[in-house]
Amino acid sequence: MLSIVEIDYGTPKVASPTTVELLIDGNAVRVPAGTSVMRAAAQAGISIPKLCASEMLDAFGSCRLCLVEIEGRRGYPASCTTPVTAGMKVSTQTPKLADLRRGVMELYISDHPLDCLTCPANGHCELQDMAGVVGLREVRYGYDGANHVHAEKPDGSANPLFVAKDVSNPYFTFDPSKCIACSRCVRACDEVQGTFALTIQGRGFESKVAASQDNRFLDSECVSCGACVQACPTATLSENTLIDKGQAERSVTTTCAYCGVGCSFRAEMKGEEIVRMVPNKDGHANHGHSCVKGRFAIGYASHPDRITTPMIRKKISDPWQEVSWDEAFAHVASEFKRIQATFGRQAIGGITSSRCSNEETYLVQKLVRAGFGNNNVDTCARVCHSPTGYGLKATLGESAGTQDFDSIEHTDVVLVIGANPTDAHPVFGSQMKQRLRAGAKLIVIDPRRIDLVRTPHIKADYHLKLKPGTNVAVLDTLAHVIVTEALVDETFVAQRCESEAFAKWRTFVAQEKYSPEAMEAQTGVPAALIRGAARLYADGGNGAIYYGLGVTEHAQGSTAVMAIANLAMATGNIGREGVGVNPLRGQNNVQGSCDMGSFPHEFPGYRHVSDPDTRALFEKDWGVPLLGEPGLRIPNMFEAALDGSFLGIYIEGEDIAQSDPDTQHVTAALSAMQCIVVQDLFLNETAKYAHVFLPGSSFLEKDGTFTNAERRISRVRKVMTPKAGYADWEITQKLAQAMGYPMNYSHPSEIMDEIARLTPTFHGVSFDRIDQLGSIQWPCNDDHPDGTPVMHVDEFVRGKGRFMLTEYVPTSEKVSAEHPLILTTGRILSQYNVGAQTRRTANMMWHDEDRLEIHPHDAEERGISDGDWAGIRSRAGDTVLRAMISERMQPGVVYTTFHFPGSGANVITTENSDWATNCPEYKVTAVQVTRVSQRSDWQREFHSFSEEQQDLLDQAKPADTLGRA
């Protein structure tokens, strides 16, 4: 079912510089050339009946309801498939057309159930609407003929055409008896999602929608993105929540809180209850598409595990005590003040999260800098994209991706390195797939065969299957080929880049040691492939690089980011549509949390705390003196905690005990602290070590903004009351007040106004302006009043682009006889990050445990079969996962996801980190894998600790809910 508020114009919008005027029912209409008659009519307010058409899909011409008469043309052309021509005279309503349409509807209804009143689509069913529009009064065929409606024929025998409901998918129901075979679902799966899970099976009257080889939806290739459900004009594919709750009564536009794509959604509401999440067709990042997480996996927000009352305890072995908000704030303030009084001003700090809104993150860093009086604030971007900030700032001058997502429509060569868009950024992954199907070439640099390498109708031109940890080596060899084979865009480099730095870089990468042949043994990538890929990227038209954590989470993460920027500059692939350097951000607000000054060394807008002018600006506005020395980074906080000099921390929305590397080190540090305050929806892993729990609010319960991977600032809108009473920004504000630092915002828009006032790249941003434009890509200021889709157009933000030397230094994490394999990590579509949200949804049906992917050869050597327990041991620790034998892997490399705390992925990862930013080297850990018969010691301890903590939580609850868990 389409959104309850959107108008569907029937066929996609056409962008054409020329317009055409035609007459529709006597009205002059002017539209871009190439527009369909149907869309032209709709734009003029004339609606032509339709069923198989939707503007999300290419015209199909099958339902035959939209037939029109066109002067001078024979027959009755379908308005959806007929492009406008100048002077065309169209009649959309004639007696003949009325007869035809009624005739078609009579056929439709002769094979459709007559249960409208009890049908989930009732009220928004397009078939029902069309029956009304054409004035169908009678179905003369009767209902006893061949049909897909009844399980039995009139004579009592089984109806072979009938297919029972498929309720295998947890989020939607497929009821073939209501299907009108319009193919919208099939086309959505193809044209919007690009998965090709659906097909029309059989022909003629037997045509039916089938998933894969006539499988149940859950057993098919379906990725549950929901595009088919949205496309369905009847109740054949309906959200289960719609079936359960009935039609929504209002729609509120908001932004998804999952990955960095930042999809815009319409939350369809009934009172304070969400009926459905429908991706917003006008959403600038997603254009009406979504994935299984954003559309369906929102059940966590109302999950019984949600904690809605503040709690405190003295020691982590004590039961939790429920307290009032005021008591909680007073307790935290008193503890933090005590610690500071005893151990010094630097003894406390704060961590914010990429899942928080811009306004929330801004307040946390303000609380730390102005309220705590130090710079001990950091964010989880530390452990994901901090090298992006560093590397892009150094080379291009701005810590952000250069393009908007739509830029890919102009890309000729897509280079994906260390990213898995179809799993981790699925909606952009779909857009990328459509572009690749339209002819763009593809280079994938990844140790593992990700789906993009070979997926229906897409095959990578080059898959550089490198050894983990050799990104910089591979990037340098690509640069070597570009430099030594005269593939440099000399004009661009001469005009736009620092010539001295370029000359040095050219000499540097031209060294024989960076030739693909010389590096082959290290990288594992055949030299010929490197040469081919380099030529393609440099010479294949617009080249765009998309990268993810597979680039940043390395000892040389920042180096790799700079090497990527070097490649783009050397080939002139920057500063226009279709090119650029595009970090795919893991979480919804990675970009925003970095923009908001959540790193210990930077104020909002990436301005160093040591800069006196910036500091003066903030001191004046905030009314307190500020420190000019950077504060502690997360790993420094742990060290300081173990040293006894850092004892209090305020953590909002982040779960460092699960997501930071070397878990045992982290938990030791947490155990050494005196006051850990966790603000979250759930008792997460960190909260199990906490002394104060402040119940947070989900993205549905507050106003604010998220900034996605394209620097796009979008509104998050409150659709329901915060379950614990306060939105997160209010909690931070109250805490500041309790600490004695005044904060008195009455709405997050005022926080954004302050951000805009103090941050040059945000000067033009306000909630009102975002409401006007839909979303804004920063920089947004007097120079760019509507924002900036593509950066560095005429010159780089730093003036001239700066080539950085990127010496390849192999990681110290090396395979040895003791640890002969390399473990690397990644994500899976159905789960998100540490899993706190998605594990509390039916997404568990697709992925209910992290598994160790291992090449058949490595498995065979170790006597490991699919599904066996595999012990994984690194120098940091060991854990046990079930094995999954997979030819996606190369021999010597194993892989796992990290969505379950009990998996202990970070028990194994080491303390190694990026030389510039301390971003952990999650992607390279030398391990040994053996077949084992039970879980690891750590896992067993983890399990019993978790049970204890759950008991302590349960004890805090009123008696009537005890025993729930």
Added chain:
Amino acid sequence: MSITVYVPRDAGALSLGAEAVANAIASEAQQRGLDVDILRNGSRGLYWLEPLVEVSSPAGRIAYGPVEVTDVPALFDADFLRGGRHALALGATEDIPLLKSQQRLTFARVGIVDPRSLDDYRAHGGYRGLDAALATDAAAIVQIVTDSGLRGRGGAAFPTGIKWKTCLDALADRKYIVCNADEGDSGTYADRMIMEGDPFVLIEGMTIAGLAVGASYGYIYLRVEYPHAQRALEAAIASAEEQGYLGSDLRGSGKAFRLEVRMAAGAYICGEETSLLESLEGKRGQVRFKPPLPAIEGLFGKPTVINNVVTLASVPTILDHGAAFYRDYGVGRSRGTLPIQLAGNLKRPGLVERAFGLTLRELIEDYGGGTASGKPVRAVQVGGPLGAYLPASQLDTAIDYEAFAAIGGMLGHGGMVVFDDSVDMAAQARYAMEFCATESCGKCTPCRIGSTRGVEVIDRIVAGDHATRERDGVLLRDLCQTMLDGSLCALGGMAPLPVLSALDHFPEDFSGAVEPAAT
């Protein structure tokens, strides 16, 4: 010196026992120590005489038929190798009146040449059309074809030159020639006869088409039930490649054209050109909407000429003899010749290639010899399963696209199926709907649901009483109108034609098995 004996390898002849006859002749000759060279030719199209055995003689070929295995010793005894007298002797083949009176342009070599021999093809005038094409430019070829008046012989009768011009004018890095050889209309076999009997003429026609529009690759989408045609085509393509008539440098011209045979998906709808393209691309055979025309956006999105076998096979003659030669045959806007395939209840079923203009009656009576049953002709279905049923009163209609259109009929691919007066026209109307229901791709609603409802309504009419019959008759006509005007392609758009013609011309057949008592 050995004597050449011709025994067709045409699938029609084979189904009548030609293989056994060939074997019998070979072994009989061996037993008798006679030096016989058996050549497997195509069929002359005189199917009532198949297996038609011919022997070469200085005066031309002498025909015997229909020959059964048991006739073979007697033929030898009668010294048929030297044209001896025998009950099956038909005299000189060329003088058989029903062959002699034909105007064989497209079928000029079918039954005469060795389909496996490129040399034989050339010896009989083959590849002169290509020589002419190579000597001129693309636009000129298109002009010649346009001037010839050739129209698509697959059914739609669209002017071939105009189609080619559209494709020629479309700018693209690659273009295709696609031959629609998914011959599936009832009572049709002209395509098959050409592909089995003279495959080089199709290859030559496609090559010329490639030169005409700038396409360097062609596909023959061949009906999956035509294995003999597949073998003949593949052998011919191989020898054409070997001798430089296909490949990257056609006859040293520097121009390229390659060809491959792709077996069809076994669905009638894949004979519809856009479904065919989908199928050729490896997809479900589902109709595309037009525009875009295939000539602009066809196979794999590239400009594509898609023509029927007979159309393409008519091109070499036109290039060889000139546009005027071909245009001088025919009447009105129907120029040239049409290979008509006679089938159904006839004494002499077979292929008749004649210039447009002769009448249905001449075809059925003079060539077909009237019904096989001897009963009067009641109806003729021309143009395949979607063609109207014409009553005996319309037999004087001329074979001419416009004349047929004027009576609500169509020539289609030139197949005719004749019925005598024992036919039940309500059953035939039902069959038309049933055929549509079976073969519908299922994309558009009028065809997908309408054809199934059509069968049901006809059943109700036949089984019903007077009152319901009248109401259902109105419904059936309304349904036919919805399908005619609303369907996406010709399958749903024409399936009502046989139904409506049956209703119009034979209403008495719809009054049910038991007439209501007269009042």
